[in-house]
Amino acid sequence: MVSTSAPDSAPSGFAGVGAPPEAVQGLEPFEPGVDATSPNRNLAPITTTVDQEGSLVVGGCRLEDLARTYGTPLYVLDEATLRATCRAYRQALETFYPGPSLALYASKANSSLALTALVASEGLGLDAVSAGELLTALQGGMPPERIVLHGNNKSEEELELALAHSVTVVLDNWQDVEILSRIAPGRRSPVRLLVRFTPGIECHTHEYIRTGHLDSKFGFDPDQLEPVLRHLAGCRWAWLDGLHAHIGSQIFELDPHRDLAGVMADALGLARSLGHPCSDLNVGGGLGIRYVASDDPPTIDQWVRTVAEAVATACEERGLSLPRLLCEPGRSLVATAGVTLYTVGSRKEIPGIRTYVSIDGGMSDNPRPITYQSRYTAVLADQPLAAADGSFTVAGKHCESGDVLLPDIALPQPTNGAVLAVFATGAYNASMASNYNRIPRPATVLVHGGEAEVVQRREQPEELLRYDLLPPHLQPIS
Numbered sequence: 273m274v275s276t277s278a279p280d281s282a283p284s285g286f287a288g289v290g291a292p293p294e295a296v297q298g299l300e301p302f303e304p305g306v307d308a309t310s311p312n313r314n315l316a317p318i319t320t321t322v323d324q325e326g327s328l329v330v331g332g333c334r335l336e337d338l339a340r341t342y343g344t345p346l347y348v349l350d351e352a353t354l355r356a357t358c359r360a361y362r363q364a365l366e367t368f369y370p371g372p373s374l375a376l377y378a379s380k381a382n383s384s385l386a387l388t389a390l391v392a393s394e395g396l397g398l399d400a401v402s403a404g405e406l407l408t409a410l411q412g413g414m415p416p417e418r419i420v421l422h423g424n425n426k427s428e429e430e431l432e433l434a435l436a437h438s439v440t441v442v443l444d445n446w447q448d449v450e451i452l453s454r455i456a457p458g459r460r461s462p463v464r465l466l467v468r469f470t471p472g473i474e475c476h477t478h479e480y481i482r483t484g485h486l487d488s489k490f491g492f493d494p495d496q497l498e499p500v501l502r503h504l505a506g507c508r509w510a511w512l513d514g515l516h517a518h519i520g521s522q523i524f525e526l527d528p529h530r531d532l533a534g535v536m537a538d539a540l541g542l543a544r545s546l547g548h549p550c551s552d553l554n555v556g557g558g559l560g561i562r563y564v565a566s567d568d569p570p571t572i573d574q575w576v577r578t579v580a581e582a583v584a585t586a587c588e589e590r591g592l593s594l595p596r597l598l599c600e601p602g603r604s605l606v607a608t609a610g611v612t613l614y615t616v617g618s619r620k621e622i623p624g625i626r627t628y629v630s631i632d633g634g635m636s637d638n639p640r641p642i643t644y645q646s647r648y649t650a651v652l653a654d655q656p657l658a659a660a661d662g663s664f665t666v667a668g669k670h671c672e673s674g675d676v677l678l679p680d681i682a683l684p685q686p687t688n689g690a691v692l693a694v695f696a697t698g699a700y701n702a703s704m705a706s707n708y709n710r711i712p713r714p715a716t717v718l719v720h721g722g723e724a725e726v727v728q729r730r731e732q733p734e735e736l737l738r739y740d741l742l743p744p745h746l747q748p749i750s
């Protein structure tokens with residue numbers, strides 16, 4: 273369990289009575305309101321229920337029916353959960369921060385036209401880190417003034433695209449400054465900028481997803497902050513909106529975010545003393561979610577309250593007028609809304625060792641287990657509440673021994689053809705999917721009130737050949 277930093281404590285808010293089998297622990301009761309105001313603390317989408325036949329339902333749609341209609345693997349996204357998380361962030365910011373605020377969706381967590389349109393309709397902004405994410409945001413209807421372009425190695429083309437649409441650019445390093453000072457002068461208005469720096473905050477999450485400590489590829493080193501701020505003060509093409517820092521991902525502690533406020537307020541004071549108006553403070557994302565019952569993340573309210581109060585206090589202590597507070601949730605905004613459906617196929621029993629059951633997807637649609645040893649919770653869609661018959665290792669269909677989605681998970685007999693539902697896959701699954709072994713990427717359906725809408729089409733094997741070219745001397749002889 274290296275993917276999380278939470279103590280291995282019992283989840284609060286779930287009845288321990290009746291000791292449900294491990295696989296469904298924490299999913300009970302399957303009804304909205306387990307914590308509908310902070311879906312990141314739930315294992316399943318907030319609309320999850322069980323129908324009269326005992327089959328799992330999300331967004332009013334029976335998951336077995338979705339699997340039959342749209343095929344598997346299938347990403348299912350619950351609209352009600354997505355809207356609930358967006359609203360939780362907005363409302364908490366309005367409640368706990370005495371100044372203006374904006375939550376930006378870190379779209380790398382799951383980028384699509386539909387998700388963009390949905391978060392835009394909830395009044396959020398969006399982070400993009402590439403031309404692809406930026407185009408998705410623009411075409412999905414996100415107002416450009418609510419888009420921020422990140423990236424530690426932005427190309428000139430990506431920066432051109434951002435400038436063409438007046439998107440805010442986060443300066444990550446001197447290369448960004450160099451490119452912009454070539455392409456930005458002479459435009460109608462100065463480029464709106466945030467400066468990202470590494471705040472030197474340690475937090476205990478997986479090593480790969482820590483970004484706020486000093487040995488990080490992201491952002492200006494603290495000792496470069498003053499030089500870059502001084503440099504920008506002399507650039508007429510530059511307008512410094514504010515500062516940015518992001519300390520990591522899947523974080524369960526609140527203290528690092530509290531500490532971050534002080535570091536950022538110091539930087540804000542410095543920037544303003546150098547003549548920058550600096551109206552924005554962007555504290556990044558990182559709030560964790562519950563993947564397995566023992567995970568115990570803070571609520572969205574607690575996280576926002578901690579950040580908001582810490583920023584307000586730190587500014588007050590330094591005599592700084594309140595900046596607009598920006599934050600950038602990715603995982604905690606979309607993960608819990610997602611459920612992936614697979615069909616169970618072959619089985620291999622190794623007596624005395626383990627029983628493998630294989631599903632029709634794996635590391636290509638969810639690379640998190642093989643990348644971060646991440647754990648997930650899963651049930652059989654037709655009998656989510658049934659007692660476990662034993663422990664099974666659910667393996668993917670890829671040519672890697674490490675392609676194991678769920679090592680040792682308690683389930684009822686996963687028979688051939690059964691539909692397996694894996695929870696909390698709305699973030700960093702579809703967006704990290706690959707075509708390894710030339711396996712087409714799954715479709716995504718958005719469910720709401722009993723209706724399902726395909727928002728990302730399933731790839732077809734033939735489509736994977738689209739970019740292949742055969743040079744003349746290798747043409748097969750017919």
Ligand SMILES: *Cc1c(COP(=O)(O)O)cnc(C)c1O
Nearest residue numbers: 378518521557558600601602603
């Ligand atoms: C990844 C990232 C986020 C979102 O992180 P989550 O842990 O998914 O909330 C926000 N800001 C930046 C700069 C990021 O790189």
